[in-house]
Amino acid sequence: MTSSSDVRTPSRPGTGLTLRGATLGRPGAPALEGVDLDVAPGEILTVVGPSGCGKSTLLRTLAGLLPTQAGSVEQDGRRINGPAADRALVFQEDALLPWRTLRANVELPLAVKGVPRGERRAQAEAWLDRVGLAERARHLPHRVSGGQRQRAQLARALAAAPRVVLMDEPFGALDAQTRAGMQDLLVEVLHGTGATVVFVTHDVDEALYLGDRVALLGTGRLLSVRGVPRPRDRTAHDDPARRVLRRDVLTSLGS
Amino acid sequence: MSRYALRVASLAAALGLWQLLTGLKVDLWLRFSQFPTVVEVARAFAGRLSGGDYWTDLTDSVTRILAGFLLAAVLGVATGVLVARSRLAEDLLGPLLEVVRPIPAVALVPVAILLFPSNEQGIVFITCTAAFFPVLVSTRHAVRALTPVWEEAVRTMGGGRWRILGSVVLPGALPGIFGGLSVGIGVSWICVISAEMISGQYGVGYRTWQAYTVVDYPGVFVGMVTIGVLGWVTSTAVELLGRRLTRWLPRTTSYSAADRVPRVRATAPAPVESSSEAMQEVPDDQLV
Numbered sequence: 001m002t003s004s005s006d007v008r009t010p011s012r013p014g015t016g017l018t019l020r021g022a023t024l025g026r027p028g029a030p031a032l033e034g035v036d037l038d039v040a041p042g043e044i045l046t047v048v049g050p051s052g053c054g055k056s057t058l059l060r061t062l063a064g065l066l067p068t069q070a071g072s073v074e075q076d077g078r079r080i081n082g083p084a085a086d087r088a089l090v091f092q093e094d095a096l097l098p099w100r101t102l103r104a105n106v107e108l109p110l111a112v113k114g115v116p117r118g119e120r121r122a123q124a125e126a127w128l129d130r131v132g133l134a135e136r137a138r139h140l141p142h143r144v145s146g147g148q149r150q151r152a153q154l155a156r157a158l159a160a161a162p163r164v165v166l167m168d169e170p171f172g173a174l175d176a177q178t179r180a181g182m183q184d185l186l187v188e189v190l191h192g193t194g195a196t197v198v199f200v201t202h203d204v205d206e207a208l209y210l211g212d213r214v215a216l217l218g219t220g221r222l223l224s225v226r227g228v229p230r231p232r233d234r235t236a237h238d239d240p241a242r243r244v245l246r247r248d249v250l251t252s253l254g255s
Numbered sequence: 256m257s258r259y260a261l262r263v264a265s266l267a268a269a270l271g272l273w274q275l276l277t278g279l280k281v282d283l284w285l286r287f288s289q290f291p292t293v294v295e296v297a298r299a300f301a302g303r304l305s306g307g308d309y310w311t312d313l314t315d316s317v318t319r320i321l322a323g324f325l326l327a328a329v330l331g332v333a334t335g336v337l338v339a340r341s342r343l344a345e346d347l348l349g350p351l352l353e354v355v356r357p358i359p360a361v362a363l364v365p366v367a368i369l370l371f372p373s374n375e376q377g378i379v380f381i382t383c384t385a386a387f388f389p390v391l392v393s394t395r396h397a398v399r400a401l402t403p404v405w406e407e408a409v410r411t412m413g414g415g416r417w418r419i420l421g422s423v424v425l426p427g428a429l430p431g432i433f434g435g436l437s438v439g440i441g442v443s444w445i446c447v448i449s450a451e452m453i454s455g456q457y458g459v460g461y462r463t464w465q466a467y468t469v470v471d472y473p474g475v476f477v478g479m480v481t482i483g484v485l486g487w488v489t490s491t492a493v494e495l496l497g498r499r500l501t502r503w504l505p506r507t508t509s510y511s512a513a514d515r516v517p518r519v520r521a522t523a524p525a526p527v528e529s530s531s532e533a534m535q536e537v538p539d540d541q542l543v
Contacts, residue, residue, distance in 0.1 A: 063411050085413030095408040099426045099503035108422065109412040142505040160412065 014042035014196040015076050015086070015163040017062055022071035024054060024061045030069055031057040035222045037215065044190075044197040044231070046207035049217030050253060055200040056092075058217070059166045062198060063089045075164070085113060088162035090153050092169040096141040102128060102152045103137040109160035127155040130189055147178040151185065158189060165190070167199045171206070183209060187232050204249050208242065209234070216252050223252055291473040299473035300480065308462070316459040317485065319375070320447045323382025324440055331387045331439070332432055335394025336424060352391065360385035360442070361449045368454065378450040378458075385446035386439035390432070397431025398424055430504060433497030440493050444486045459485070 017039040025031035031054030039045050049055050060066040061073055064083040073080045075087070083089075088109070096105045106124035115123065128137050131151040136144050141152065150170055157165055171179045183206065190197065201207050207214045212231050216223040226245060230236035237243075273293050280288040291299075303309040337344040338352070360381050367377030405423045414422065451460030463478025 065407055065410065083407075083410040083413065085411075087411065089408070089411040091404055091408065093404055095404045097405055097408070097423065097426070098505070099429075099501075108409070112409070112412045112414045112418055140503050142503075 046211030331390025393435025
């Protein structure tokens with residue numbers, strides 16, 4: 001069903017997310033209405049849309065932080081009633097706890113999960129190493145750069161081996177160069193986790209690079225979901241099919 | 256080092272001025288002729304220090320204030336968190352707390368006498384009530400001002416109520432709580448001394464009032480100096496503890512950094528000012 005299986009061999013089966021006729025948002029102020037969306041196990045679904053179209057609302061609903069106003073949201077056929085450890089959320093803003101070192105931040109989900117202290121530490125260090133922060137493990141978040149904070153957030157999100165990773169414009173505040181590096185890093189660290197990923201961005205190129213499929217949000221509704229040819233291939237931007245898709249996406253966002 | 260010299264010089268200058276005014280018995284509208292001189296006070300102080308009473312008074316007062324203040328810290332933080340986090344608690348406790356809060360703790364002396372079987376407990380009660388409200392109010396504000404994303408992060412890790420309390424609410428509110436504790440320890444001293452003057456047996460406040468009733472003015476000043484020094488020591492202790500526990504705060508100002516760099520450097524990275532921090536960031540970003 002998805003092309004991701006050749007990129008990442010799942011050590012643990014991913015999980016599917018389903019929205020059926022869902023109205024999302026706060027009571028009396030729906031941000032999105034009538035959303036029908038299937039996120040396949042193990043795929044990377046990117047979500048693009050103009051700012052204020054309800055991208056974050058969609059993600060917070062999938063995380064379980066926001067109840068649906070109508071319709072349903074399900075994980076593998078089971079209704080989502082609240083946040084859970086197997087659906088990790090990476091925030092756009094800096095969501096690291098400022099009084100904890102990077103390592104202690106990465107240890108936190110493991111502590112919540114009940115992993116013993118020594119093992120927690122070893123796992124957190126291994127994750128920080130994977131995102132290239134081994135030497136910064138004992139720094140406080142405000143002592144490292146924005147890009148490093150986002151890498152630490154990524155390590156924190158993945159540390160407890162979640163089955164879904166929800167990412168809310170995680171690289172939105174970074175400069176272009178750091179951003180490209182982060183995208184590559186994301187692809188690399190997701191490799192082998194088998195996690196299903198929903199990645200929200202307002203950057204069309206980012207969405208087309210990362211996503212197996214891309215969901216287009218317009219004001220108040222889901223416009224369409226399109227398959228992306230040759231995802232996570234830096235050379236694919238010249239691909240004719242890709243260029244057609246890019247133009248379509250830009251047109252639909254512009255209208 | 257020169258900053259310490261400056262501090263000592265400031266105290267010495269105040270003492271010198273006092274000695275000058277009282278020694279010369281200056282009477283220019285303000286009347287220093289009846290005022291004890293620094294030397295007289297020092298002599299009285301030396302006399303008191305050699306007697307056993309002084310130390311009994313001191314330990315009595317310190318025990319009372321520690322008991323009252325610690326009780327107030329625990330109750331104030333607990334109530335503050337409860338009121339800030341629970342609408343039910345806010346509705347149930349809020350009005351009651353707001354009505355009791357404006358009453359000066361010293362005005363509760365009659366209540367304390369009626370309620371408690373011993374004076375000792377009454378004084379602790381008054382001290383505790385005095386420190387309770389600053390701690391409560393600052394805790395409530397600090398908890399309400401927490402960045403919501405911290406709590407959401409822990410919730411999406413599957414953390415429950417207690418995890419959020421222990422990992423987000425308490426550490427995040429700590430800087431604000433310590434603000435309340437600093438104010439609280441100050442009011443505690445005011446109230447413990449006043450309560451001792453009114454109803455105490457032993458204690459620095461009681462002894463100071465005794466000295467006044469027998470027209471022993473140097474004795475009064477011995478009491479006042481003692482209170483001043485004790486107050487300073489305890490509030491410095493609260494301040495230092497607070498700084499230690501909230502070392503993670505980004506706002507390490509340059510002057511506090513200058514104080515701490517020599518000691519801290521071995522264990523933790525030295526505080527960095529924002530300009531050098533920005534410089535530090537650039538090369539790392541490009542390595543990503």
